[in-house]
Amino acid sequence: MMxxxxxxFWEERLKNHNKTKDKILTMxxxxxxxxxxxxxxxxxxxxxxxxxSFASNRFPSYKLGPDDQIIDEPEEDEKGPSVKDVVDKxxxxxxxxHKRLSVRDLACKFDKNLAAASKLVAEAKSKEVNSLEGHxxxxxxxxxxxxxxGRMDGRNKDSVEKAISMVESLAVTLTQHEGGLIQxxxxxxxxxxxxxxxxxxxxxxxxxxxxxxxxxxxxxxDLVMRLGGEFNESERCSKASQDQGPNVEKLVEEFQEAxxxxxxxxxxxxxxxxxxxxxxxxxxxxxxAYSVKLQxxxxxxxxxxxSKSCPYVLDGAQSLGxxxxxxxxxxSASDVSKCSVQWYRAASESSRREAISGANRSxxxxxxxxxxxxxxxxxxxxxxxxTVTTDGPINTASGLQSRVESLMRKSNxxxxxxxxxxxxxxxxxxxxVFTVGKTRIxxxxxxxxxxxxxxxxxxxxxxxxxxxxxxxxxxxxxPRKGLTFLLTFESEQERNAxxxxxxxxxxxxxxxxxxxxx
Numbered sequence: 131m132m133x134x135x136x137x138x139f140w141e142e143r144l145k146n147h148n149k150t151k152d153k154i155l156t157m158x159x160x161x162x163x164x165x166x167x168x169x170x171x172x173x174x175x176x177x178x179x180x181x182x183s184f185a186s187n188r189f190p191s192y193k194l195g196p197d198d199q200i201i202d203e204p205e206e207d208e209k210g211p212s213v214k215d216v217v218d219k220x221x222x223x224x225x226x227x228h229k230r231l232s233v234r235d236l237a238c239k240f241d242k243n244l245a246a247a248s249k250l251v252a253e254a255k256s257k258e259v260n261s262l263e264g265h266x267x268x269x270x271x272x273x274x275x276x277x278x279x280g281r282m283d284g285r286n287k288d289s290v291e292k293a294i295s296m297v298e299s300l301a302v303t304l305t306q307h308e309g310g311l312i313q314x315x316x317x318x319x320x321x322x323x324x325x326x327x328x329x330x331x332x333x334x335x336x337x338x339x340x341x342x343x344x345x346x347x348x349x350x351x352d353l354v355m356r357l358g359g360e361f362n363e364s365e366r367c368s369k370a371s372q373d374q375g376p377n378v379e380k381l382v383e384e385f386q387e388a389x390x391x392x393x394x395x396x397x398x399x400x401x402x403x404x405x406x407x408x409x410x411x412x413x414x415x416x417x418x419a420y421s422v423k424l425q426x427x428x429x430x431x432x433x434x435x436x437s438k439s440c441p442y443v444l445d446g447a448q449s450l451g452x453x454x455x456x457x458x459x460x461x462s463a464s465d466v467s468k469c470s471v472q473w474y475r476a477a478s479e480s481s482r483r484e485a486i487s488g489a490n491r492s493x494x495x496x497x498x499x500x501x502x503x504x505x506x507x508x509x510x511x512x513x514x515x516x517t518v519t520t521d522g523p524i525n526t527a528s529g530l531q532s533r534v535e536s537l538m539r540k541s542n543x544x545x546x547x548x549x550x551x552x553x554x555x556x557x558x559x560x561x562x563v564f565t566v567g568k569t570r571i572x573x574x575x576x577x578x579x580x581x582x583x584x585x586x587x588x589x590x591x592x593x594x595x596x597x598x599x600x601x602x603x604x605x606x607x608x609p610r611k612g613l614t615f616l617l618t619f620e621s622e623q624e625r626n627a628x629x630x631x632x633x634x635x636x637x638x639x640x641x642x643x644x645x646x647x648x
Contacts, residue, residue: 248322268301426522440516442466442509448520450500450527451622453602456492456507456518463511466492470510473595475503479519487647488595495601497593498630499644500524533627538634542567545628549573549580550604551616564617566628568635571607573615583609585636585643591629592645605629606645 272294279290441463446454456466473489476482483506486494496505502523509516537543545564549557562580565572571589572582583589588611594604602622608614619625636643 268297268304272297272301422522440518441511442516442518444507444518444520448505448522449525450496450498450530450626451602453493453495454505454507454520456509466509468511472508472510474506474508475500476506477503479504479506486595487645491595491597493601494595495593495604496524497605497645498526498530498626498633499592499648501526527623527626530623530626530630533623534630534634537566537627537631543628543631545619545624547573547617547619549615550598550618551614553612553614562617564619564628566631566635569639571609571632573607573609573617581609581613581615585639585641586610587641589636589641589643590646591632591643592648593625593629595645608646 275290275294275297279287279294441458441460442456443459444454445457446452448454456471458464458466471490471492473486473494474483475486476484494505494507504520504523506517506519509518543566545566546561547564548561549559551557560575562573562575565574570582570584573580574582588608590606590608592606594601594606594616596606596616598604598616598618600618603620603625604616604618605625605628606614607617619628633643
């Protein structure tokens with residue numbers, strides 16, 4: 131496209147130059163030989179094809195209507211082309227697409243136009259020589275006219291002066307034309323350098339495309355050779371398998387039959403090892419149960435021996451959901467209600483024990499945190515300390531795990547509770563709904579909300595440790611600082627399930643939900 135525009139530009143400049151030349155020759159008419167020398171051959175550029183087609187070969191005409199609006203002129207009603215013409219046109223278009231210039235053809239076009247540009251440069255040099263000769267001739271002509279003016283007088287002298295003025299104007303015009311020629315030569319040189327660079331780029335592109343094409347051809351050839359080898363190998367393997375097919379199938383059937391007979395009449399080593407492992411597991415379980423039983427018996431014997439000197443004992447089932455009570459075992463012992471009591475939990479009887487904050491009554495209901503731990507109580511009576519201990523660790527309640535798993539399938543778990551105390555004061559109330567969610571806990575009755583808090587470090591929850599009517603069914607809950615509740619549930623399992631579920635959800639929120647000072 132750039133080359134086509136350059137060709138049109140130089141043709142237009144040559145036409146203007148020819149017009150100026152004719153004008154100069156018409157004005158002088160003194161030297162026919164100069165006209166013969168100045169005449170030049172017009173340069174004809176080869177047309178360059180472009181893959182562009184226009185719907186019309188002329189610019190559309192318009193009319194200006196009212197308010198300077200552009201109105202298209204009505205087109206003449208012409209009959210549309212026939213189907214055959216349309217098919218022929220499409221066929222020619224496809225043929226032209228197939229004949230589009232390749233990179234090699236484009237390089238050839240660049241070389242041809244570069245040669246044309248070089249020819250223009252040579253012609254510009256010849257024009258410069260001709261212009262110099264014209265200046266010399268005009269100077270000689272002016273000198274001759276000046277000499278004639280000195281010898282002429284009257285009317286002839288005026289004619290000579292007029293001729294001198296025409297020669298001077300012609301010299302000015304020739305000088306201007308020479309300036310235009312210099313500009314044209316500069317532009318021609320610029321175009322020639324551009325075409326030379328484009329030709330070199332096209333050659334580089336041709337070499338690059340050639341290398342890419344060679345590489346693709348080599349890779350395709352290697353792929354075809356590899357696929358051919360694999361295909362031949364697969365054919366050989368298929369033929370060999372077809373030849374050996376009946377024998378292999380027969381061997382497989384015989385092997386499967388022999389394996390079946392062996393499994394029927396002789397157990398494998400793996401099955402024997404499985405049976406041995408199962409027997410060992412059962413023996414270990416029996417021995418561990420017997421060991422636990424012996425440890426409990428030893429602990430009971432020690433407690434019986436110590437109870438001879440200790441006037442207090444523990445009553446109640448040692449499992450979750452029950453209550454442990456301290457009672458006097460002898461008439462000489464002081465009343466428990468008049469004694470100071472502190473409950474402890476420990477991993478075992480010999481390990482370090484941990485005081486249960488707030489548990490200083492004669493009754494204590496174990497909570498889920500106490501499962502697997504030993505519970506002890508220290509009774510201070512008449513300046514003497516007496517320690518009572520459970521026979522073994524606190525056992526979990528039956529059915530609690532399945533209940534918690536069923537509640538965890540829900541997004542929110544609701545429990546029916548009664549508020550026994552609020553901020554340490556007795557509180558007589560109707561039933562409320564205690565809702566345990568994945569991110570918060572809410573206590574409400576209908577549309578009235580008593581408390582609603584997200585899990586945080588200021589929240590506390592545990593089994594009741596103070597005096598309560600039903601300790602095994604009651605829990606202590608502190609939603610935030612300055613607000614506490616004692617909530618009584620419908621059953622021991624519901625209370626323990628609410629505590630376990632709340633602690634699981636709090637742990638998911640990176641919060642440890644325990645009792646005071648735990």
